[in-house]
Amino acid sequence: SAQGGPVSICYICGAELGPGKEFQLNVNPASRLGEKEPFFPFLTVYPPAPRARPVDSTGLVATCVLCYHDLLAQWLQHEARSTHHTVSAWSRQYQVETFVCFFCQQEKKRCLGLKSVRVARLPLFLYTLRASHSLLVDDGQQLIIGACVECGTLVCAGQGLNRQGPMSWSSPVAAATKVSSSCPSFHSAPPSLASAASSVSWALSVCH
Ligand SMILES: [Zn+2]
Ligand SMILES: [Zn+2]
Structure with a gap:
């Protein structure tokens, strides 16, 4: 269609x-x-x-x-x-119905619930202790991270703000202040999510 x-x-x-x-x-x-x-x-x-x-x-x-x-x-x-204990490749089970959001660490339904977010290859993301079954791919230039719809939307909002005023994004603190004063959705976000998303905003500002 x-x-x-x-x-x-x-x-x-x-x-x-x-x-x-x-x-x-x-x-x-x-x-x-x-x-x-x-x-x-x-x-x-x-x-x-x-x-x-x-x-x-x-x-x-x-x-x-x-x-x-x-x-x-x-x-x-x-x-x-399977080197020690043979399970036929034909009968293996795979876990694909859900995933764990990298940012909020909640388990979410994958079908229509997974958003891919591209960020700079920063240690913040590369070496953060990841929740089991969170999704992250390093393509050598960027990281592609699996986010739930809510976190993915927050990160995209950060990218939009970043494009409006790159000069004001000089530090994580400035980024967090800027985001909390201009993004209404942040006021209702749990603290851990807000800090993760402001880190992402900061990373995006460094990358561009
Ligand atoms: Zn999330
Ligand atoms: Zn997919």
Whole structure:
């Protein structure tokens, strides 16, 4: 129904995938490479997100960068375990119904609830002790972080403010002051969320 051709949708979380942002996972083993290449048979019975393409005739599904790397990481965990105790790659279980927001550390439903946020590669994000099952991908230039809708919206608001006045964003304190005085949603945010989001605003100001 979209103009200019069908929009690609992440099979797992339902995020819209822009050009060049589509990753592909195999449902079946790639025939030449056997069962050493990652493949995810559970996807044949896992319900696709709204508007997502079903598994295609070659056994591929489209995913976003966060879901793709999350499933590869889970595959590798299964591989590491299976040296001592064999679980067939065909019957492995994967945890994709929920994720943990990097910022508020709440477990959220992934389908239509996962927002990807791009931030600078700062130690603040790289070395922060992460909650288990939070999502973070380092593409070498930026970090892509999995946020819930609420935190993702706050971070985007920070980016908007940053574009309006880069000169005033010289320190985290200035950033926090600026955000708390001009962003109404901050007044109702829990303290931990407000501080995480102001750190993000600061990171964005450093990056641009
Ligand atoms: Zn996704
Ligand atoms: Zn959150």
